[in-house]
Amino acid sequence: MNIAKTIKETRQIVQQWKNENLTIGFVPTMGYLHEGHASLIRRAAEENDRVVVSVFVNPIQFGPSEDLDKYPRDIEMDKRICEANGAHLIFVPGVDELYPFGFSTYVDVEGPSKGLCGGSRPGHFRGVCTVVAKLFHIVQPDSAFFGMKDAQQLAVIRRMTEDLCFPVRIVGCPIVRESDGLALSSRNNYLNDVERKAALCLSQGLDEGLRLIENGERNTHVIKSAVRKKIEQEPLARVDYVEAVDPNTIQGIDYIKESILCAVAVFIGNTRLIDNFIWEEA
The missing domain is CATH 3.40.50.620 (HUPs)
Known part of the structure; x- marks a missing residue:
């Protein structure tokens, strides 16, 4: 090499x-x-x-x-x-x-x-x-x-x-995750043990949004609200954004027709982490 x-x-x-x-x-x-x-x-x-x-x-x-x-x-x-x-x-x-x-x-x-x-x-x-x-x-x-x-x-x-x-x-x-769901990031190195556990709220919140979509929900305001609510249950989390957008244009969408990028950015302590999922109609 x-x-x-x-x-x-x-x-x-x-x-x-x-x-x-x-x-x-x-x-x-x-x-x-x-x-x-x-x-x-x-x-x-x-x-x-x-x-x-x-x-x-x-x-x-x-x-x-x-x-x-x-x-x-x-x-x-x-x-x-x-x-x-x-x-x-x-x-x-x-x-x-x-x-x-x-x-x-x-x-x-x-x-x-x-x-x-x-x-x-x-x-x-x-x-x-x-x-x-x-x-x-x-x-x-x-x-x-x-x-x-x-x-x-x-x-x-x-x-x-x-x-x-x-x-x-x-x-x-594809995103590579730890066994507990945390998306790998070089910035995970900043987290102490308590913050590392708290950071799971990102993937848990996204899982909640994905569950709603798979159960038929298409209103992105409902989906975003559920994701944010789940994340904000973690005391160490401070939400920067929770958004639902077109995966290609990154423009916000109100209702899912074909696909969606649900993206979050959250501060855990002083560390800003991002995560997302993309869902496409089968």
């Missing part, structure tokens, strides 16, 4: 693979990898000849009061997970490599970036789209793999990829 710290090194390796007509799968990450990331790497390895994983804590997607400085980092663990799950190249750039002095160009996607995390974290998706666009140019993948826990991010990246004519297939991969 190769490790590259510069754009030049990465492009040289990628170009050699392209000269050999090898397909390239790409998994962009912020590091501190867990089984959710590992599942993306394995999927990329199953569908491509070579796999590139980027590890970069992207400063421009964090707000001024967010957790950039304390975001967990462990590059040695990341390397072990990448190698064990089929990666061939890890791209680990420094901030100055991707954002050199004078950098002043950004990618802003309208539409699906509004609302949900876009409303709670102004500028977040501008930072996400800018770094992903740069990484697509550097890695030139055939396919890129994203977890569906960040369902809004997936919709935004799909929109950007189509609008900017990137020749990249965007693949959404």
Whole structure:
């Protein structure tokens, strides 16, 4: 497995693979990898000849009061997970490599970036789209793999990829959960034992909403109210949002016709966690 710290090194390796007509799968990450990331790497390895994983804590997607400085980092663990799950190249750039002095160009996607995390974290998706666009140019993948826990991010990246004519297939991969239902996240590392138990309210609330849908409820206001009520039974939980939207446009819907993304963001103590489910009419 190769490790590259510069754009030049990465492009040289990628170009050699392209000269050999090898397909390239790409998994962009912020590091501190867990089984959710590992599942993306394995999927990329199953569908491509070579796999590139980027590890970069992207400063421009964090707000001024967010957790950039304390975001967990462990590059040695990341390397072990990448190698064990089929990666061939890890791209680990420094901030100055991707954002050199004078950098002043950004990618802003309208539409699906509004609302949900876009409303709670102004500028977040501008930072996400800018770094992903740069990484697509550097890695030139055939396919890129994203977890569906960040369902809004997936919709935004799909929109950007189509609008900017990137020749990249965007693949959404299922949420990976702990045995008790908690969605895997690098930010789970912030939780103490009491908060970890309290965090189960996210998946429990979503389970309540899914149960209503499967029993025939189609009014999203009823569904959202039930999800919120379940979450708010947990004293340590502070709801940021509970929303029901179209999975592709991220626009709110009042009544389910074909599909729904029910998404939540909740603070457990000082830690903000997200989770969701997508339901489609059979």
